[in-house]
Amino acid sequence: MNELIDKLKTQIIEALNLEDMTISDIDTEAPLFGSGLGLDSIDALELIVLLEREYGIKLTNPAEGKEIFRSVATIADYVSKNRTK
Amino acid sequence: MNKETRCFVLSMTQVSCQKPLCDEWIDNPCRYTDYFVRAQEPDTRNLIPPSEARRMSRILKRALVTSITALNESGISHPEAIITGTGTGCMENSEKFLIDLCRYGENCLKPTLFMQSTHNTISSLIAIILKCHGYNNTYSHMGISFESALLDAWLQIKSGMIRNALIGAHDEVTPFMALVMERTHPEFAFISETSMSAMLSSGSDSTSACEIKDIKLFHKPDMEKLAALLNEDTDPMLMLGINGNPLNDAPYLELLENLDYSPSTEQYKKTFGDNFSSSAMAFYKGVRILESCGDDKTGRITLINHSEGSDWSIIRLQRQPGEIVKK
Numbered sequence: 268m269n270e271l272i273d274k275l276k277t278q279i280i281e282a283l284n285l286e287d288m289t290i291s292d293i294d295t296e297a298p299l300f301g302s303g304l305g306l307d308s309i310d311a312l313e314l315i316v317l318l319e320r321e322y323g324i325k326l327t328n329p330a331e332g333k334e335i336f337r338s339v340a341t342i343a344d345y346v347s348k349n350r351t352k
Numbered sequence: 353m354n355k356e357t358r359c360f361v362l363s364m365t366q367v368s369c370q371k372p373l374c375d376e377w378i379d380n381p382c383r384y385t386d387y388f389v390r391a392q393e394p395d396t397r398n399l400i401p402p403s404e405a406r407r408m409s410r411i412l413k414r415a416l417v418t419s420i421t422a423l424n425e426s427g428i429s430h431p432e433a434i435i436t437g438t439g440t441g442c443m444e445n446s447e448k449f450l451i452d453l454c455r456y457g458e459n460c461l462k463p464t465l466f467m468q469s470t471h472n473t474i475s476s477l478i479a480i481i482l483k484c485h486g487y488n489n490t491y492s493h494m495g496i497s498f499e500s501a502l503l504d505a506w507l508q509i510k511s512g513m514i515r516n517a518l519i520g521a522h523d524e525v526t527p528f529m530a531l532v533m534e535r536t537h538p539e540f541a542f543i544s545e546t547s548m549s550a551m552l553s554s555g556s557d558s559t560s561a562c563e564i565k566d567i568k569l570f571h572k573p574d575m576e577k578l579a580a581l582l583n584e585d586t587d588p589m590l591m592l593g594i595n596g597n598p599l600n601d602a603p604y605l606e607l608l609e610n611l612d613y614s615p616s617t618e619q620y621k622k623t624f625g626d627n628f629s630s631s632a633m634a635f636y637k638g639v640r641i642l643e644s645c646g647d648d649k650t651g652r653i654t655l656i657n658h659s660e661g662s663d664w665s666i667i668r669l670q671r672q673p674g675e676i677v678k679k
Binding site: 282283284285286287305309312313316319320 | 463
């Protein structure tokens with residue numbers, strides 16, 4: 268799981284152009300939206316594209332996105348259970 | 353049209369292959385031998401918060417930084433119009449978007465690239481960041497995009513529709529695009545990138561403000577008629593888009609042969625390179641020359657450019673020292 272978490276952090280930094288950040292700057296349990304990283308709705312769309320491209324996960328229910336994208340830990344948990352590639 | 357209304361250049365700044373956001377290079381500009389030279393990137397951190405800059409491509413950061421700098425220098429915080437010229441718009445994002453389209457198909461595309469790959473992204477982003485809700489337009493007419501934007505602003509100011517306008521010309525060139533342009537534009541000498549922003553106003557608090565006297569655009573003009581137009585004004589200096597490539601220079605030389613007088617000539621493309629916004633640097637250099645010509649002299653320069661030999665522009669600049677026309 269730690270390997271997946273680090274990989275996700277790297278992919279998030281790249282996808283969202285968080286240029287000045289490294290994976291050690293992202294708290295695994297911290298909220299991604301609002302406080303924490305302070306991401307916004309466009310970032311949420313970028314994360315949906317990221318999951319589909321890299322892990323074959325297609326999010327069809329917007330309601331579940333809120334819980335999945337709560338933190339890097341929740342994304343990693345969801346990816347590990349639902350990935351198709 | 354109100355004949356009394358005039359149009360002045362209050363401030364301007366540039367990002368190019370010369371040192372950005374300053375004029376330190378003017379007396380000793382960098383000389384390049386490479387065919388493709390990218391712009392020197394300005395430090396954007398003081399003007400654009402990192403949280404906003406992270407989604408912006410290079411051309412957007414350059415456009416925003418030159419716009420904010422020109423605004424700050426003009427003392428006007430909210431322009432009444434934002435008018436941009438760009439030949440190819442956000443090329444870097446467009447390339448990434450198309451590559452993604454080929455690689456992932458239509459169902460899995462990044463929203464930021466989708467939103468920020470159109471030509472009018474630049475003008476609209478400037479408006480969003482500056483919170484300006486006035487007239488906003490983008491001209492994308494290849495080599496006369498800047499002149500088209502300038503003409504729009506000039507006509508609106510001269511007619512009294514607006515009192516001021518932020519104009520800009522922005523074009524970026526990617527390595528792939530440079531390869532394509534080498535084949536499609538054999539008239540270019542060396543290719544580079546341009547971002548130039550300027551504040552125009554119907555009045556000026558400065559005694560050194562340069563006035564835009566006239567702008568004319570032509571499509572496939574008769575050279576003798578074009579020369580006749582210049583012979584009427586006999587401006588002592590012509591700023592030409594000569595770049596040292598005979599394919600580009602021949603029409604300029606033909607025009608010069610048809611003149612009845614012998615003006616001095618300046619060339620700007622050898623300093624700034626070719627791209628679809630390069631004529632904006634003629635405007636920039638022309639205004640700077642007039643500003644430095646001394647407090648007791650009236651200066652006049654005519655900027656002449658052509659795009660692929662078919663579209664021509666003539667811009668006449670004049671500076672009358674000691675004159676203040678209140679903003």
